[in-house]
Amino acid sequence: MSSKLFERIYKVVSSIPEGKVATYGQVAALAGHPGAARVVGWALHSAPEPLALPWHRVISATGKSSLPERSARQLQRALLEQEGVRFDRQGRVDLATFQWQGHEPAPKAS
DNA sequence: AAGGTGACCAAGG
DNA sequence: TCCTTGGCCACCT
Numbered sequence A: 001m002s003s004k005l006f007e008r009i010y011k012v013v014s015s016i017p018e019g020k021v022a023t024y025g026q027v028a029a030l031a032g033h034p035g036a037a038r039v040v041g042w043a044l045h046s047a048p049e050p051l052a053l054p055w056h057r058v059i060s061a062t063g064k065s066s067l068p069e070r071s072a073r074q075l076q077r078a079l080l081e082q083e084g085v086r087f088d089r090q091g092r093v094d095l096a097t098f099q100w101q102g103h104e105p106a107p108k109a110s
Numbered sequence B: 001a002a003g004g005t006g007a008c009c010a011a012g013g
Numbered sequence C: 001t002c003c004t005t006g007g008c009c010a011c012c013t
Helices: A004-014 A024-030 A037-045 A070-082
Strands: none
Touching: A004 A024, A004 A037, A024 A037
């Protein structure tokens, strides 16, 4: 079994709602470990299949997929588009529109 | 025990 | 807007 941190990460990822995305850094922060964005990548890379996590809803802070293999990136994009997430011409997601606002403070209000 | 690696990120040029 | 650089943190030699 992996550390508590991994378990927290998996829990956060599994709570990302359909049609929304979260960044690695965001997941790390919500898991109680801000700054450990790379660990989130590692955790997902080594995530056991049985967990059936919505890993495709986790993308980089630039709005792009960070997956190393092209085929995997295409799959991620297909899964997201299927949920209503739209990509621009450069294959990026508009975070201002689709980023999950879990417990994060609202963008602004006044 | 020390150094390398990776599904990262923000700031500068 | 793209590329580079330094800093991050846990896992694996």
